[in-house]
Amino acid sequence: MNLESWPIRHLTEHAAIALAGLFGLLIVASVLVKVLSLLHPARDYTELRQRVNSWWLMVAIFSVALMAPSTISLLFFGLISFLALKEYLTIIPTRRADRRVLFWAYLAIPFQYYWVSQAWFGMFIIFIPVYMFLLIPLRMILIGETDGFLKAVGTLHWGLMITVFSLSHLAFLLVLPVERNPIGGGAGLVLFAMFLTQFNDVMQFVWGKLFGHHKIIPQVSPKKTWAGFVGGVMTTTMLAGFVGPWLTPLVGWESWFAGLLIGIAGFIGDVTISAVKRDLGIKDSGNLIPGHGGILDRVDSLTYTAPLFFHYLYYLHY
Amino acid sequence: MNHFLRGCFFQVIVKPIVWLILGLNIRHRERLPSQGPAIIVANHNSHLDTMVLMTLFPSTLLSKIRPVAAADYFMRNRFLAWFSSRIIGIVPIRRNAGGDVSQVLAGALAALEQGDILLLFPEGSRGEPERLGRFKSGVAHLVTCYPELPIIPVFLHGLGKALPKGEALLVPFFCDVFVGEPYYWTGDRKTFMQGLTDKINALAAQGQFSTWT
Numbered sequence: 001m002n003l004e005s006w007p008i009r010h011l012t013e014h015a016a017i018a019l020a021g022l023f024g025l026l027i028v029a030s031v032l033v034k035v036l037s038l039l040h041p042a043r044d045y046t047e048l049r050q051r052v053n054s055w056w057l058m059v060a061i062f063s064v065a066l067m068a069p070s071t072i073s074l075l076f077f078g079l080i081s082f083l084a085l086k087e088y089l090t091i092i093p094t095r096r097a098d099r100r101v102l103f104w105a106y107l108a109i110p111f112q113y114y115w116v117s118q119a120w121f122g123m124f125i126i127f128i129p130v131y132m133f134l135l136i137p138l139r140m141i142l143i144g145e146t147d148g149f150l151k152a153v154g155t156l157h158w159g160l161m162i163t164v165f166s167l168s169h170l171a172f173l174l175v176l177p178v179e180r181n182p183i184g185g186g187a188g189l190v191l192f193a194m195f196l197t198q199f200n201d202v203m204q205f206v207w208g209k210l211f212g213h214h215k216i217i218p219q220v221s222p223k224k225t226w227a228g229f230v231g232g233v234m235t236t237t238m239l240a241g242f243v244g245p246w247l248t249p250l251v252g253w254e255s256w257f258a259g260l261l262i263g264i265a266g267f268i269g270d271v272t273i274s275a276v277k278r279d280l281g282i283k284d285s286g287n288l289i290p291g292h293g294g295i296l297d298r299v300d301s302l303t304y305t306a307p308l309f310f311h312y313l314y315y316l317h318y
Numbered sequence: 319m320n321h322f323l324r325g326c327f328f329q330v331i332v333k334p335i336v337w338l339i340l341g342l343n344i345r346h347r348e349r350l351p352s353q354g355p356a357i358i359v360a361n362h363n364s365h366l367d368t369m370v371l372m373t374l375f376p377s378t379l380l381s382k383i384r385p386v387a388a389a390d391y392f393m394r395n396r397f398l399a400w401f402s403s404r405i406i407g408i409v410p411i412r413r414n415a416g417g418d419v420s421q422v423l424a425g426a427l428a429a430l431e432q433g434d435i436l437l438l439f440p441e442g443s444r445g446e447p448e449r450l451g452r453f454k455s456g457v458a459h460l461v462t463c464y465p466e467l468p469i470i471p472v473f474l475h476g477l478g479k480a481l482p483k484g485e486a487l488l489v490p491f492f493c494d495v496f497v498g499e500p501y502y503w504t505g506d507r508k509t510f511m512q513g514l515t516d517k518i519n520a521l522a523a524q525g526q527f528s529t530w531t
Contacts, residue, residue, distance in 0.1 A: 082490075086341065090476065090492040093529040096447070099479075099489050106490060148531075282526055286492060287343045 011067055014247055015187040019066065022059055022195065029055065050291030066187045070174060071117065077171035078113040083295045084163035085109065087286045092155050097145035104139050105160055108132050112168050119175040128165040133157055166303040169310040170194065180317055184247035189313070192247045196259060197305040200236040200266040207231025221274040233263030249317040261312055262305045269304030273297070320404045321381065327405050328380060332369050339490050340480060342370065346497040349470060350374055354382055354433040356468045359457060361518055362439035363447045363478025368406065370477060370495065371437050384409045384429045385437040409436065419459050426460055430467070447478030448530060450518065458510050461503045468500035471514060473521035479530055496521040
């Protein structure tokens with residue numbers, strides 16, 4: 001089919017097929033849960049069912065966001081950053097004196113996504129690591145509360161980096177020059193990065209459930225096993241090897257390596273947020289997504305995979 | 319006209335703020351009464367408390383929800399008086415007018431009489447954010463007049479961080495709303511008030527909150 005006649009401007013044929021494939025997987029997952037609960041009527045599959053139902057909703061919202069005009073797609077990613085930052089600031093200890101500073105931190109979100117919308121790479125890449133990094137302490141000094149200053153300024157900037165800077169790389173994939181990736185377009189890149197990251201999460205969980213014995217990092221995340229990690233990374237690498245050339249400009253070994261990168265980085269992102277939660281003494285980061293926990297519980301892996309995949313791709317092809 | 323304005327205010331302004339800017343984690347919403355008369359008793363840290371509690375009810379019930387509020391504050395000028403009584407639908411209470419208690423609470427009793435659901439903050443004012451102040455016993459006087467009346471304790475957390483007393487800038491946080499089981503008159507004012515305080519404290523103890531100093 002030629003691209004001119006394709007009805008949805010922002011989605012190439014390959015991206016649309018990939019999106020349809022996602023819904024296919026969801027159907028498989030729903031059927032699987034149904035079969036499991038019929039096979040083992042005594043067991044409680046409520047959480048698993050909730051999880052799959054939430055996946056349906058998330059994929060549906062995500063699909064609409066991808067098919068919509070690009071402003072709406074960017075608003076969608078901005079909203080994710082906002083929810084993630086809000087959740088982060090809700091669970092960490094903050095100082096009353098810093099109310100206004102937190103407000104400034106929130107303001108970084110519209111600015112960051114505005115740079116994305118302008119495809120202004122230079123500003124996008126330094127705004128939070130440099131300007132917000134220098135501005136937040138300044139705003140705190142103007143208020144003048146020095147008790148707990150270092151902790152406050154450190155935790156706030158770390159949160160901005162994780163929830164806004166890192167995640168906004170997904171949005172920047174959408175505005176990369178389309179002519180470098182005519183088969184997948186921006187949406188193809190986002191689908192590749194997000195789908196493989198979430199797929200990797202699920203695969204690490206499944207491999208761990210089936211064959212997991214040896215704990216990989218018991219002090220941080222007692223349920224994670226070597227089998228889960230290795231099995232997940234291998235499955236993700238394989239899938240990336242097949243899907244990569246079809247959705248992204250990555251060719252041959254580049255795709256396989258992208259999968260390896262996403263598999264390993266996804267794991268690190270996951271356990272990093274686990275470490276934060278363990279430090280704070282909480283199990284879930286929130287209650288926003290039934291069966292999953294909070295939004296940070298869902299985007300934890302993406303906070304690592306999004307920037308790493310982006311810069312890998314950018315270095316090779318843009 | 320007021321009915322329409324009130325509906326607009328809640329649907330267009332309050333709900334987006336409460337659900338998008340803030341975000342609520344509600345436990346046991348089903349324990350909220352579906353009809354009056356009843357009293358919702360909550361801890362008080364922010365002007366947002368009333369707004370949040372009102373959004374928990376279906377919009378068809380909105381005109382039945384009546385926050386009990388200080389007349390000296392919420393009726394202090396004409397615009398505010400119009401807004402408080404017509405849009406929010408408060409039952410004004412003259413805190414420091416003196417006179418006997420039943421006179422002060424006459425408006426609240428009349429509202430209960432017509433089957434309204436009162437929102438009451440027994441701390442009396444918003445006080446120090448995220449700290450529970452001592453409860454005033456006005457609610458006990460109301461319940462002695464209606465001993466069958468269900469009192470639903472609600473614990474709110476986070477709204478005092480988002481918009482504390484004396485601040486005009488709203489800073490987003492996820493907030494918690496824990497609804498308790500209905501509580502009834504115990505036959506004695508002292509045990510009733512103590513029981514109510516304990517209920518709110520027990521709800522508060524269910525949550526795990528980050529420090530805010």
